[in-house]
Amino acid sequence: MELLSVIVPCYNEEENVFDFYDELMKNATFFEERKLQVEILYIDDGSKDKTVEKVKELIEKDKRVHLISFSRNFGKEAAIYAGLLKSKGDYAVMMDADLQDPPSLLPDMFLHIDNGYDSVATRRVTRKGEPLIRSWFAGMFYKIMNRISRTEIVDGARDYRLMTRQVVDAILAMTEYNRFTKGIFGWVGFETKWLEYENVERRKGETKWSFWKLFLYSIDGITAFSTVPLAIASIMGVLFCLFAFLFIIVIIVRKMMFGDPTSGWPSLVCIISLVSGVQLFCLGIVGQYLSKTYMEVKRRPIYLVKEEI
Template identity: 80%
Template sequence: MKLLSAIVPCYNEEANIADFYQEFIKNELFFMEEEIEFELWYIDDGSKDGTVSEIKKLIEKDGRVHLLSFSRNFGKEAAIYAGLEKAKGDYVVFLDADLQDPPSLLPEMLGFLEQGYDSVATRRVSRKGEPPVRSFFARMFYQLMKKISKTEIMDGARDYRLMKRQVVDAILSMQEYNRFSKGIFGWVGFETKWIEFENVERKKGETKWSFWKLFLYSIDGITAFSTAPLAFAAFMGVLFCLAAFVFIIFIIVRKMLFGDPTSGWPSLVCIISLISGVQLFCLGIVGQYLAKTYMEVKRRPIYLIKEEITASGREDLDERAG
């Protein structure tokens, strides 16, 4: 029999844990017919509410449910990577606990793997329920990434993705600290089938992704899979050097022809302010790449485990890390 590993990152999802399990388990008859066993890994990303308690309740009644709990909040990217390390399945799938990734799509996704695809990914065809400003900037981000990166990142792509073991092993081979999974999925390649579905709003609770967090996440994506900002900074440097050279020639010629009038201070201040702003902007771009390099060379673990509970029993693993 084949084994399906389902990875469910959780952060303060107490209200959704049981509901997600009930929705996921509706596929059990299909799994039995297709001779597929499953394991369900809840990855607790340092939740402050009763998320861990709710997961433990499920473990008591279903041995296929497992828990990996972090020592603090390390972020969804760390939870995804930890889940991949724990997953033993021939097939591995990511789903959000808030039910925005419908488990009901799994039979269709597994069908495409049987047809020969290496992975099946999902994308939203609408952003119903999202604030208009957030939707606008999200679309701008994907359009920008298409232009500046060689890695394919699909507009509206979700982390909801089903993969064969070969793809999982390829992703695990990328052990970088600054992770951007949507880019990593595209970078490793393999033949991927895209499934489109209407946006599903959260079952309960509120999103943990504020506009500011999404903005910082987008910066991570740009710097992780494109060096175009560095090329832009270099281009701006050359452009303003040429402009300064032309302006110096202009000043010399004006001096020789008309003397040295004192007018033009406002325009001079504006020019200095503009050039200074561009210099600081370009320095900030370089600083972002330098910061990413700094974090990589420190080789800190991507996550630290506080507790792990599997069918074989409980382990407290504060010293273990990924």
Template identity: 75%
Template sequence: MALLSVIVPCYNEEENVALFYRELLKVHPFFSENDIELELLYIDDGSVDKTASEVKKLREEDDRVHLISFSRNFGKEAAMYAGLENSKGDYVVMMDVDLQDPPSLLPEMFSYMREGYDSVATRRVSRKGEPPVRSFFARAFYRLMKKISRTEIMDGARDYRLMTRQMADAILSMQEYNRFTKGIFGWVGFQTKWLEYENVERAKGETKWNFWKLFLYSLDGIAAFSTVPLMLASVMGVFFCVVAFLMIIFIIVRKLIFGDPVSGWPSLVCIILMTSGVQFFCTGILGQYLAKTYMEVKKRPIYLVREKF
């Protein structure tokens, strides 16, 4: 009999804990027919509401429910890593507790696994209910990543993914502190089937991902899986050196031939400001990579556990 580990990161999701559990049980007949046992791991990412208490109530009714509570909020990436590290299943699936990842897709996902795939990943084909500005920048990010990174990151990809134990262990072997799981999925490889579905809105509550958090998360992804920005900084530096050299020659020739005095301090100030801005921009790119390296060499734990059931 196979064991399926269901990893569910939670942050202030007390309203959705029981709802998700009931929705998952609706798929239980499929699991019974296919000799699949369940273990349900709720990862409480330092919630300040009653998320942990709601999970404990479920634990009293069903010993397949497990709880891991962090000492503080470490982020969803850390929660997913903790779930993988503590899972014991032959198969592992990561799902959001807000029901934007429908449990009803699991039978279809397992059907593809039987065809020999190592993982079945999901992607949204629409962004219904999402602010237009957010959708625009999300799509722009995925287009950018396709151009600057060799790692496959699919547009609209969700963290909702069913995978074999082998792939889960491969992901765990990447113990980097600055984690961008969507990129890690692509980097480890393995045969993946993409399953498309329409966007599903949250069951209850509000998303914890605002525009600023998503922007910072996208910077993490770019720094983790592409060195093109560093190359861009070098190219811009060479370009402005060449332009400066050509302008010097132009000014000397104009003075020798036409005798024009060197004037125009407003334009000179504008040029200085522009080149200074480019220098600061390139320094910022270097700073991003240096900051990530700094956090990696500290070797801090990805998460700390406060209680575990």
């Protein structure tokens, strides 16, 4: 029998631990017909509620359930990496505990795997239930990312993805500290089938992804899979140097031809402020890449395990 590893990153999801398990087990008949054994890996990302206790209760009920609990909150990317690293299955699937990734799609996903695909990914075709401003910024991120990066990232892509062991091993070969899983999926390649579905709102609890966290996450994605911002910073520097040089020539010619005194200090202050802002912006871009390099060369572990059952 083949083994399916179900990886479930959790952060303060005590209300959804049992609900997710119940929804997943609705596929029990399918698992039996396909002769699939299942292991369920709950990856607790330093939860402050009773998520760990709930998973332990579930382990008493079903020995196929496993728990990996971090020493603190390391982020979802670390939880995904830990789940893939600990998985033993011939196939692995990542799903959120909040049930926004419907387990009912698993039979269709395996159908495409049987047809020769290496992985089956999901994407939302709507963002029903999300604030409009958040949806707009998300759409803009995907457009910008696909313009400045050679790695394709599909608009609305979820982390919900079924993969063969070959794909899992390829992802694990990328041991970088600053991880952006959506980009890693695209970078490793392989034949991928995309399944579209309507957005599903979380069953219980509140989202852990604030607008600010998503904004910082998008910056991580851009700096991880594109060096175009560095080129933009260089181009802006060259353009402002040319502008300053031409402006100096204009001032000299005007003084020689018309004898006008050099005046207009308010406009000069505005120009200096603008150029200074551009310099700081470009320095910030360079700083982002430098900080990523700094964290990589430290070679710190991606996560630390407090408890494993």
